[in-house]
Amino acid sequence: MMVMLNPLWIRSAVALAEAGSFTRAAAVLDLTQAAVSQHVGQLETRLGAIVIRRSRRLEWTPAGLALLEYARELEAADKRLAARLADTDALRGALDLVTPGSVGLLLYPLLLDLQRAEPGLVICHRFAPDSEVIDAVASNRSELGIATTRSEDPRLTAMPFLEEPLELIVPAGETVRDWHDLERIGFIDHPDGQAMATRLLSRRFDGNPGVRRLPVRGFSNQISLILEPVARGLGFTVLPRYARQAFDKATHIRVVEGVAVVDTLWLIHRSEWPLSARAGHVLRHLRYMITSLRGE
Known part of the structure; x- marks a missing residue:
């Protein structure tokens, strides 16, 4: 197993390759010629002859050329690390975002439009229920999350992002x-169906026997796909408006107007450090596009 190489030795070898002589390399590095020669000697002890x-x-030599290629790779890696730490480029790099499915149907096309306009961005968007959204952000698997409930986790910052009305949706006829x-x-029914239906229907139908007493079709x-059986006349459901707006068979379903129930969607991220430049850029784009879609 090769011992890790001293960066000073590698720096001397690179300067020697660029300057073409030990004398000029020493001048560039502000070292003595003997010091440069000693560094090269240490490398040759580890790798074999690198220069004739x-x-x-x-x-x-082939060993020397391999060393110089390794040095270039180290330099490129240093630059990438510096760029990531500086985080000044809002138009390049990866961003992970996790959201519930309903609002995800609204956001995903907007994210694709942004990525097409800014090909340096790599946006990874995943649908998940609230518990997984919160866990993904808290454990640093995702920089941003959107949840339908405000997290009490002290590691997370939560701020209102969007309102999401619930709707009673029935077959068109x-x-x-x-x-x-x-x-x-x-x-x-659907994974959040009982909870959503209870919140909405309890306000519309006072004294009802409860959602669990309804026949499930x-x-x-x-x-x-939740609205597909509704469009085919097989039953009704309760869903957020964004899920209904993304359904492509609007003429086959109908929203029953009445008392409104509106959920707040919370944007969450880790509290300990600021959002990356690209996260800020993506959020500004989403807010602008959502406002435009609403005609505000």
Whole structure:
């Protein structure tokens, strides 16, 4: 196993290759010629001969050329590290974002538009329930997250990002006058269906026997598919508005107007350090585009 090479030795070898002589390399490094020669000797002890001294020029051996290539790779790695630590480039690099599925349907096309306009950005967007969103940000697997509940984790900062109204959605030809109509139509459930339906329907139908008493006509855990059985007349569901707006069969479904229930979506990130420049750039783009879509 090779012992780690002293960076000073490598620096002397690079200067020697660029200057072409020990005398000029020593002048560039502000060292004595003997010191440069000693550094090269230490490298040759580790690697074998790296340079052959000719009367008028130096000839680099295969080991020496491999060393110089290694030095260039180290220099490039140092520059990449410095750039990441400085974090001044908002238009290059990777950003990880995790959100619930409903708002994700709204944001994902906007993120794709931004990435197409700024090809230096690599945006990785994942759908997940609240618990996974919070865990991903808290454990540094994702820089940004959006959650439907405000996290109490002291490691996280949470700020309001967007409001998300809940909607009662039925097949296009259905009419809902009372709770009996819901029982007749039947419920299309999903992972957050019981909780969302309880929050909305408890305000619209006072004294109802509870969502769990409704007949369930189907279930889907894919946010983009939950409205498919509704569009086919198989039942009703309760979903956030952004999920309904992303559904491509708008004429096959209908929103039942009534008492509104609006959830706040929270933007979360780690409290200990500021957002990266690219995270700030992405958030500004999303806020601008969302405002434009609303016509505000």
